[in-house]
Amino acid sequence: MSSELLDALTVLEKEKGISKDILLEAIEAALISAYKRNFNQAQNVRVDLNEQTGAMKVFARKEIVENVEDPRLEVSLDEARRISPHYEVEDVIELEVTPKDFGRIAAQTAKQVVTQRVREAERGVIFNEFIDREEDIMTGIVQRKDPRFVYVNLGKVEAMLAPSEQMPNEAYPTHERLKVFLTKVEKTTKGPQIYVSRTHPGLLKRLFELEVPEIYEGIVEIKSVSREAGERSKIAVHAEEADIDPVGSCVGQRGQRVQAIVDELKGEKIDIVRWSEDPVVYVANSLSPSSVLKVIVNEEERATTVIVPDYQLSLAIGKRGQNARLAAKLTGWKIDIKSETDARDAGLLTDDEPLLTETLSDEQQSSSFGGEPID
Known part of the structure; x- marks a missing residue:
């Protein structure tokens, strides 16, 4: 030697x-x-x-x-x-x-x-x-595809995007640039294996952190996210300071901030709702874009009965129950939706009580982006 x-x-x-x-x-x-x-x-x-x-x-x-x-x-x-x-x-x-x-x-x-x-x-x-970037977002370039994975070049390594983590409305052509969410990093004999996702709710959260400075700085907090990738998502936001509008911060001027996220997710519809510790207000907001007349809360079973106008019943439930399902995931409450007529017949709604749509202020309402509502 x-x-x-x-x-x-x-x-x-x-x-x-x-x-x-x-x-x-x-x-x-x-x-x-x-x-x-x-x-x-x-x-x-x-x-x-x-x-x-x-x-x-x-x-x-x-x-x-x-x-x-x-x-x-x-x-x-x-x-x-x-x-x-x-x-x-x-x-x-x-x-x-x-x-x-x-x-x-x-x-x-x-x-x-x-x-x-x-x-x-x-x-x-x-x-x-x-490993330090697990549950973080990165930008990569689609390198190649095989029957098992789409391989995304992250610079020093190729990450694997499994079919279950691919959005149904995306084709992933070679050389396409896209943002991915790192779900898992494993050490193997062949080197580190990195798994990424385009469907994980964490991707939506990280995208809002990138686009909304108030979220990145902690002024606005993301309380919850529910997502059916490629179709519709809901995100609940909250600000401790009364003079901060959390929904408006996420929307941005003329909707530019949220539109950038919608574009990244190829037109996925996004409902931004204001979080509230009051389950009546929170559940009502979560069913955006539909209006809500009354929310009856069962604390023991953590369940709610929501009454909506007859003409908005299908909007509140959503296509194949999607809107109600996402609202339940977002809030953590079971949600049973009834029409105004059925509620009055069952004695759940009377003429002399104030309706929720009349008592909620404009700032407690929600915003929907990404195209026409799914109904």
Whole structure:
């Protein structure tokens, strides 16, 4: 082994962050294995590397015995005392057994070990970088597709977008740039494997954090998100300061902020609702874009009965029950929707009580974006 290799180890230590001592230990272990493999030796050996000169020696460690049964592992007391008269039975002696042509094998082995360790270190750096970005958003470029995954290039690594994480209204052509949500980072023998999603509710949350400075700065808080990717989503927002309009902050001037998110999600409809600790107000807001006349709350079962105008019943329920389903996911309350006529027949609504649409202020209402409502 030459001093040039030792100089290279020093450079690697600085550039890749791999300890030189760790590399030397790995090289020594690999040289021991190479010695036994190439010279058909089974004895216990030790490799000594001189860090200054790069000189290398192989020493066989043998036990001193009276009668030698295996010369690869044992040496007689008489032979040992020719080296030093102080040796006794059961002592361990080291004898140099460096082969003449071992230098070539040593150089090749050292190169293989260094290459492998550099590759492992680079994989470790990538893993550590991406493990810190789990549940975060990144921009990637569609690289290729196969029947199992769409592969998205994130710069240093390809992430895998599984069919279950793909939006039904997207085709993912090669070279398309898109934002993805990192769901899981795994360490494998082939390097880090990164899984991403376009359907995760976290993607919608991160997109709002990117587009709405008030959310990023913590002035406006996202309380809950419910999503059926590619079709419709609902997001509940809240601001502690009374003079801050959380819904308006998310909408932006002329709807520019939320429209950027709708465009990124290929036209997915988004309802932005104001969160409230009052379940009556919160459930009413969550059923946007429909109007609500009354909300009856059952605290024990965490269930609500919502009464809506007859002409808005289908709007409140939504296509295939989607609007009601998303509202229930958003609020965490069961929601049973009844028409005004059915509610009056059942005695749930009377003429002399105020309607919720009359008591809710404009700022407690919600906003819908992304096209015509699904009804």
